[in-house]
Amino acid sequence: MKTSRALALAIVPIAATLACGSATTAANGASGGIAGDTTATVASTGTGAGRESAAPAAATGTPTGNAAAAAGQPVAKPGEPAPPTSTKPVTVSRNPAKRPTVTGVRFARHAGFDRVVIDLAGPTTGYSVGWTDALTYDASGDPVGLTGGAYLQVRLTPAAAHDSAGNATWKGPRKVAANLPNVRHIVNNGDFEGVVSVGLVLARKAGFRVLAQSGPSRIVIDVAH
Numbered sequence: 001m002k003t004s005r006a007l008a009l010a011i012v013p014i015a016a017t018l019a020c021g022s023a024t025t026a027a028n029g030a031s032g033g034i035a036g037d038t039t040a041t042v043a044s045t046g047t048g049a050g051r052e053s054a055a056p057a058a059a060t061g062t063p064t065g066n067a068a069a070a071a072g073q074p075v076a077k078p079g080e081p082a083p084p085t086s087t088k089p090v091t092v093s094r095n096p097a098k099r100p101t102v103t104g105v106r107f108a109r110h111a112g113f114d115r116v117v118i119d120l121a122g123p124t125t126g127y128s129v130g131w132t133d134a135l136t137y138d139a140s141g142d143p144v145g146l147t148g149g150a151y152l153q154v155r156l157t158p159a160a161a162h163d164s165a166g167n168a169t170w171k172g173p174r175k176v177a178a179n180l181p182n183v184r185h186i187v188n189n190g191d192f193e194g195v196v197s198v199g200l201v202l203a204r205k206a207g208f209r210v211l212a213q214s215g216p217s218r219i220v221i222d223v224a225h
């Protein structure tokens with residue numbers, strides 16, 4: 001009987017040890033599984049958070065660098081100006097010895113702004129650029145007939161869009177569909193008494209700036225997106 005009790009007492013610690021070992025192994029296995037799931041959840045949440053934080057920036061901001069290139073949008077070049085912010089009218093007076101003629105208009109999309117270039121043959125001239133409620137043709141007062149969210153009226157003076165024989169020097173149609181993010185149409189809406197009028201039909205009112213450049217002479221209007 002004593003021998004049987006001794007054997008029983010010896011077996012109990014071994015069984016307890018084995019039980020603890022099994023429990024520890026099970027706990028480690030479970031813990032490892034939970035840790036793995038938690039890591040997966042964190043990675044999933046992290047990826048989701050990354051997508052959520054990136055999405056508004058892509059939707060409401062202007063992508064830059066590789067993001068802009070991937071989206072097919074222009075990337076700002078070194079030294080290129082930032083989009084304009086002022087909406088105040090601009091007037092610059094000049095009195096060139098010879099009145100220049102307007103030969104046409106060009107336009108392009110830049111990073112954060114649209115650019116319209118009015119080409120001149122002759123010296124740089126004066127200009128005024130400001131907002132108007134609607135675009136009309138000079139002299140007649142007839143409406144241009146293009147609808148937008150805002151309108152910028154550009155007037156060059158002294159200037160002409162015809163030569164001494166009365167032939168038009170403005171190349172191309174009087175209404176040009178630019179279809180840029182903000183500048184939708186460009187209109188030659190006046191060539192009257194030494195003033196050439198160019199109207200910009202915009203999607204919305206935004207900051208703009210005006211630059212006069214030479215070699216060749218041109219008036220540059222940048223309008224923010």
